[in-house]
Amino acid sequence: MSERTLFDKVWDLHTVSILPSGQTQLFIGLHLVHEVTSPQAFAMLHERGLKVLFPERTVATVDHIVPTQNQARPFSDHLAEEMMQALERNCSEQDITFHNIGSGNQGIVHVIAPEQGLTQPGMTIACGDSHTSTHGAFGAIAFGIGTSQVRDILASQTLALSKLKVRKIEVNGTLRPGVFAKDVILHIIRTLGVKAGAGYAYEFAGTTFEQMGMEERMTICNMAIEGGARCGYINPDAVTFEYLKGKDFAPPESSWERAVAWWTAICSDTDALYDDAVVFDAGDIAPTVTWGITPGQGIGVDEAVPVLDALADEERPLAEEAYRYMGFKPGELIRGTRIDVCFIGSCTNGRISDLREAAKLAAGRHVAPGIKAFVVPGSERVKQQAETEGLDRVFTEAGFEWREPGCSMCLAMNPDKLQGNQISASSSNRNFKGRQGSAAGRTLLMSPAMVVAAAVTGSVCDVRDLFTEGHPHA
């Protein structure tokens, strides 16, 4: 046995050279590109007289600035229009596949790559977006990068990187009803903290993850970065292979067995050595809500906002800042907090299974008076699938707006923004000050099911209470 983790194996396979600094020159198997972090990278390439080395391993789409209503071109936001044109031009000049609005394949970059079978086990995947960790759900080493590094990949299909350590995060047991993948990752982050993962890749292992489908695994890996881990992954298995089979860019029938054998071989060895390991019990996890201004400031929905005494010394200054900004008092129950805006979407929870789960709860119910609620499917394919299943009608009949695909109010670069100090129930991944488009806006992160529960009651509530009302939930 080689005692290697998946991370070790994939890292070694993609090592081109060791640079004089000691960093590794790492080949990037798939480079995903979007409109926010690429314009300056292409410009730098041009300035240096370089061209894209592997356009055939580069795939682009637009997601961050896309309006989810009124998508007519030119966009009313002329800066957004300029960014669109820059990406269109750059992709055309460099012969890069570009999934534009209306192509049927556009969407949030971390939604479109998996659904097309582009994301596969054993790859290294990079994108100028920190939630690139999402693709680790397939047993890929996937991580976010900045614009200069986008330039480096465009020019050389490689990056200069230092190897990460690996922390094994094991969660075992079956999740209780009403507890979803989102709650698992929020629970992990609240326990370990937002900086614990710095310098580490997180390997998520254990029966809880084995029981999850691929979209749930993507929710988990998506938020590894919120725990400080640039990269998070789950070893591929039969669930992974089943998901990939038949997808547009999955290995064809003639290569399938070889692919499965190779994918299986890159899994962590049973005697793999980890730099650190932590273990959780799924039974301990409740529907979780963030109350503060970092994703680590989370609590179970039946808990209270922590008092200072309950927190370690080094957590107290940030907690005090969070009480002030969010308007919560220490010891106050989170349940019952009145909400203004409800958002279902994002690269964390904008896939078809998220929409199905949300629609189950929304069916037969209605958004409470005064609440603005909207659903943003993660991609044109997700939207199409949802409409085929009638989910859009379930949502609109329940009083939710049904929108076009994009990042939307996760980071509010498009017109979808909070106003003033509005408070949102959001299925996205960050609750930083000002994150959702207003300098005083407040964000409560939770699962899509919990967002629906908040929307129909008008306040933060335990989604499990809705189950006991006699409405179907399955």
Added chain:
Amino acid sequence: MRSIQLISGRGIPLSGDDIDTDRIIPARFLRCITFDGLGEQVFADDRTHPEHPFNQPHYQGAKILVTNRNFGCGSSREHAPQALAKWGIEAVIGESFAEIFLGNCLAMGIPCVSAPSAAVKHLQQLVMIPATVLTIDLEALQVYSTEFCMTVTLDEASRQMFLAGTWDACAQLVAETGHIRVTAENLPYLNWTRI
């Protein structure tokens, strides 16, 4: 390629843990195709509070930011260190840094050095004295002024790159085209399907 060993200038203290890149440069300022003009927008929302250090006349022209734990967490946006650099920051001293932020700063030639909490907090007090001029020495891994000296840490690879002037890795990476293609040839998934 510019070797970076010594950075001298006035410091500016920014107290607080987990200062994220959404605060350093809010998303609405990412609607751009160059990095021009970002210096004016740095900490745009936080600076609606007049007492913010970046608003203070006596910190204008400071080159060395002194901050606390997990600085630069959150989004990978390189616009964040670009905004700091365009405002005038050339180096950061902190308790710890988020990883993608560190990588972005390295690629831009902005050293981020770490020190223990007590030392950093002491330094934040010291730089409030207007006459204090700090020097960061990447060779010796020290920060000093006329009054004091402290040790800082920086991972060895980054340190080498700053000193050798290879912190902009692009040219080194591009030079390896032969090895790049060999590595690619040995990756089975590149041949299973054309994307």
